[in-house]
Amino acid sequence: MDLSFSHEEIAFRDEVRAFIRDNLPADIRAKAGRVAHFDKADVVAWHRILDARGWAASHWPREHGGPGFSPVQRYIFMEEMLRAPTPEPLSFNINMVGPVVYTFGSDAQKARFLSRIRSLDWWFCQGFSEPGAGSDLAALRTSARREGDEYIVNGQKIWTSTAHVADWMFCLVRTDAAAKKQEGISFLLIDMRTPGITVRPIITIDGAHHTNEVFLDDVRVPVANRIGAENRGWDYAKFLLGNERTGIARVGLSQGRVSRAVSLACGIEGLDGPLTDDHGFRRRVIELEIELKALEITALRIIDRQRRRNDGRPDPASSVLKLRGAETQQASAQLLLDVAGRLGAPLDADLAALGGGFAEAQGAAAIHLGARAATIYGGSSEIQKNIIAKGILGL
Amino acid sequence: MNLEYSTEQTLLADSVERLLSQRRATDRRAIWAACAELGLLALPFPEDMGGLAGGNVEAQIVMEAVGRHLADVPYIGCAVGPGAILGLCPETLRLRELVAAIAEGSRTACLAHEEEHARYRLAHVETRAERTASGFVLNGKKTGIATIDGVDELIVSARLSGAAGDETGIALFLVPADLPGVRMRTFPAFDGTTLAIVGLSDVALPPDALLASDKGALAALDRAEAASLSAVCGEAVGILEAMLDETVAYLKTRQQFGGPIGRFQALQHRAAEMYVALEQARSMALLAAVSVDLPDREERWRMLAAAKVQINASLRFVGQQAVQLHGGIGVTEECRVGRCFKRTAMIERAFGDTFHHLAVLDRLGGLEGRLPRTAPAQANGRAA
Numbered sequence: 001m002d003l004s005f006s007h008e009e010i011a012f013r014d015e016v017r018a019f020i021r022d023n024l025p026a027d028i029r030a031k032a033g034r035v036a037h038f039d040k041a042d043v044v045a046w047h048r049i050l051d052a053r054g055w056a057a058s059h060w061p062r063e064h065g066g067p068g069f070s071p072v073q074r075y076i077f078m079e080e081m082l083r084a085p086t087p088e089p090l091s092f093n094i095n096m097v098g099p100v101v102y103t104f105g106s107d108a109q110k111a112r113f114l115s116r117i118r119s120l121d122w123w124f125c126q127g128f129s130e131p132g133a134g135s136d137l138a139a140l141r142t143s144a145r146r147e148g149d150e151y152i153v154n155g156q157k158i159w160t161s162t163a164h165v166a167d168w169m170f171c172l173v174r175t176d177a178a179a180k181k182q183e184g185i186s187f188l189l190i191d192m193r194t195p196g197i198t199v200r201p202i203i204t205i206d207g208a209h210h211t212n213e214v215f216l217d218d219v220r221v222p223v224a225n226r227i228g229a230e231n232r233g234w235d236y237a238k239f240l241l242g243n244e245r246t247g248i249a250r251v252g253l254s255q256g257r258v259s260r261a262v263s264l265a266c267g268i269e270g271l272d273g274p275l276t277d278d279h280g281f282r283r284r285v286i287e288l289e290i291e292l293k294a295l296e297i298t299a300l301r302i303i304d305r306q307r308r309r310n311d312g313r314p315d316p317a318s319s320v321l322k323l324r325g326a327e328t329q330q331a332s333a334q335l336l337l338d339v340a341g342r343l344g345a346p347l348d349a350d351l352a353a354l355g356g357g358f359a360e361a362q363g364a365a366a367i368h369l370g371a372r373a374a375t376i377y378g379g380s381s382e383i384q385k386n387i388i389a390k391g392i393l394g395l
Numbered sequence: 396m397n398l399e400y401s402t403e404q405t406l407l408a409d410s411v412e413r414l415l416s417q418r419r420a421t422d423r424r425a426i427w428a429a430c431a432e433l434g435l436l437a438l439p440f441p442e443d444m445g446g447l448a449g450g451n452v453e454a455q456i457v458m459e460a461v462g463r464h465l466a467d468v469p470y471i472g473c474a475v476g477p478g479a480i481l482g483l484c485p486e487t488l489r490l491r492e493l494v495a496a497i498a499e500g501s502r503t504a505c506l507a508h509e510e511e512h513a514r515y516r517l518a519h520v521e522t523r524a525e526r527t528a529s530g531f532v533l534n535g536k537k538t539g540i541a542t543i544d545g546v547d548e549l550i551v552s553a554r555l556s557g558a559a560g561d562e563t564g565i566a567l568f569l570v571p572a573d574l575p576g577v578r579m580r581t582f583p584a585f586d587g588t589t590l591a592i593v594g595l596s597d598v599a600l601p602p603d604a605l606l607a608s609d610k611g612a613l614a615a616l617d618r619a620e621a622a623s624l625s626a627v628c629g630e631a632v633g634i635l636e637a638m639l640d641e642t643v644a645y646l647k648t649r650q651q652f653g654g655p656i657g658r659f660q661a662l663q664h665r666a667a668e669m670y671v672a673l674e675q676a677r678s679m680a681l682l683a684a685v686s687v688d689l690p691d692r693e694e695r696w697r698m699l700a701a702a703k704v705q706i707n708a709s710l711r712f713v714g715q716q717a718v719q720l721h722g723g724i725g726v727t728e729e730c731r732v733g734r735c736f737k738r739t740a741m742i743e744r745a746f747g748d749t750f751h752h753l754a755v756l757d758r759l760g761g762l763e764g765r766l767p768r769t770a771p772a773q774a775n776g777r778a779a
């Protein structure tokens with residue numbers, strides 16, 4: 001029984017750390033931990049730097065252009081990026097659509113899409129959710145009618161993050177309205193420049209335009225852009241949603257926020273001296289640290305189990321990681337804003353003009369407001385509890 | 396990183412499980428003898444004293460089964476604690492004989508360190524030891540001793556010099572329980588386990604009763620505390636498992652409103668939260684086991700304190716929910732979850748409660764050591 005990383009794993013961690021230190025562009029570093037979302041340009045820039053090193057698709061197998069990391073290396077790699085923090089390799093491309101294409105796509109599709117997905121030449125967005133299909137995703141109604149070697153797609157997607165900057169959308173559509181709801185769904189790749197697509201912004205409470213509504217009116221999609229078999233899309237979607245879930249605790253992200261809250265607190269005087277001496281503040285930091293430590297070890301235990309089982313199936317216990325991970329992301333973001341106090345009030349203003357204290361607290365509000373979505377997307381906390389109750393406890 | 400039990404550890408887990416699931420008996424002596432037969436009592440002692448040199452994971456394996464079966468086995472007080480202490484004491488013929496006798500179950504020993512006013516502070520020893528021409532004389536009182544009926548030897552901490560709380564001046568003595576001046580009184584704790592207090596009045600000891608002194612004694616006590624804390628985390632995991640299993644089974648069978656109560660989502664979610672609490676506790680028990688022997692004292696206690704705080708929180712949450720989800724039967728003496736609940740409340744205050752370990756972490760700058768402090772903590776002399 002040994003919880004520590006091997007010498008090779010520690011050497012690898014140091015290598016990743018050094019790589020980030022030496023290669024993360026200064027302008028991106030300056031924003032790190034102070035913004036809720038990185039801009040597209042930042043994400044692309046960092047993604048390309050990682051790709052040049054062979055690291056962008058950290059959990060893809062070698063034969064598809066991945067670096068051949070072990071599960072532990074993948075975990076270390078992701079956590080180091082979150083801790084820095086750097087932009088993350090685009091999840092839609094790397095965690096979601098890429099593995100679907102190399103697992104279920106035709107040779108022609110692999111040849112056309114895989115390297116562009118990996119290198120981020122093509123930015124993908126995820127067109128799953130609809131106004132009537134949120135947690136109950138299989139209730140989706142966007143239809144795809146076959147006409148020769150094209151599908152005619154009609155319907156509406158919602159919460160389509162980054163659709164306004166995306167080149168492609170991977171999309172679930174209904175190809176058989178008569179079948180049972182999970183059985184009439186297909187998985188299409190849709191070029192966002194296709195006529196008939198309208199993208200409308202949704203502004204979230206953090207003031208950001210990150211997500212969108214996407215309207216599809218008689219959008220023509222070549223049948224060649226369907227992944228796998230017609231009406232089997234639900235299987236691919238389940239595969240996609242279950243893929244690579246050990247990183248979802250995002251412990252490093254929360255740790256980074258706690259660190260920032262502590263250093264911010266060092267410079268803030270309250271009734272009884274520095275905020276770092278305040279008993280209530282210290283308790284909250286410590287309790288969060290304990291929770292994060294438990295989460296980190298739970299993630300490692302799940303990785304260890306997967307490594308031994310080695311069948312690539314998602315572990316239902318990873319619902320614990322999503323559930324507690326999202327909660328600790330929120331708690332750490334809340335802590336940051338609580339430390340900032342009223343200096344955290346600005347959301348979008350010239351902070352330098354307001355004063356140094358405001359500049360120090362930059363992003364605290366946006367990060368806190370943005371974090372509220374963490375327990376909603378990617379399977380809400382309530383859905384994770386359903387999964388545990390049914391899938392693990394048999395209730 | 397390797398989080399898999401070795402073959403030996405799996406075998407150990409299986410055999411302890413078999414032993415305790417067969418013996419629902421209340422005869423503690425009989426269970427103790429069976430533990431000896433299995434080699435469990437030799438496990439915590441070093442090889443050169445005739446022990447089996449089991450590690451902290453092994454101790455947790457034993458205690459997890461103890462917890463799962465709510466067995467009344469003072470394994471920590473009479474095996475883990477003494478093993479950790481004697482392993483750090485200079486080896487003598489007398490000790491070798493004692494360890495051999497403990498291992499085969501013919502003699503028993505337990506740690507008598509806690510005191511009425513210590514409140515989890517390791518160096519808070521008021522019991523005095525005076526050097527005399529013929530050895531030592533001990534006076535004082537020891538409390539909260541987890542022991543077995545008719546215990547033969549006590550490992551007693553007493554102060555040769557200094558004041559309660561000083562890290563120097565403490566010594567450890569081996570005290571036969573039947574010596575004149577040793578008065579042991581046992582009482583049942585609210586969870587049904589037996590605790591003892593020992594009064595020591597003018598207990599005369601020969602020179603070779605001294606096991607360790609000063610730094611060596613404190614290091615041995617620190618190690619016993621760490622090893623015991625880790626072991627009790629294992630027991631906690633066993634109880635958490637038992638409470639979750641019982642509760643889930645009950646949700647599936649108890650009928651109300653025309654069906655099993657487990658079909659209500661409010662209760663399903665509660666059970667899911669109990670599962671999360673169990674998994675987090677398992678992770679922290681693992682952390683405790685691998686941290687007992689960390690050479691850096693501060694780092695060691697950061698990890699152990701964090702583990703205990705988290706496990707206490709899981710115990711409290713799961714215990715309360717297990718009782719609640721059983722309804723009225725949950726608060727009865729005959730219901731297992733009721734008994735589990737009482738046990739969790741005792742474990743919460745074993746080897747440091749949540750107040751204590753949060754204070755330890757506070758002193759040490761948090762789990763990552765990144766919390767600076769400009770003013771000294773409230774001056775009430777709490778030692779980690």
Ligand SMILES: Cc1cc2nc3c(=O)[nH]c(=O)nc-3n(C[C@H](O)[C@H](O)[C@H](O)COP(=O)(O)OP(=O)(O)OC[C@H]3O[C@@H](n4cnc5c(N)ncnc54)[C@H](O)[C@@H]3O)c2cc1C
Nearest residue numbers: 126127128129134135159160161373376377378380382383
């Ligand atoms: C910021 C953000 C970005 C997103 N990005 C994308 C994206 O890029 N692509 C995409 O496809 N989707 C995206 N989503 C959508 C996300 O996946 C959905 O919001 C999520 O699935 C929940 O659906 P819903 O919002 O319709 O809520 P609903 O499903 O309507 O849920 C409302 C409430 O009811 C609860 N609930 C629902 N069903 C149950 C049940 N069975 N038992 C108990 N409670 C239940 C939920 O937990 C929630 O609290 C994003 C969402 C957000 C907030």
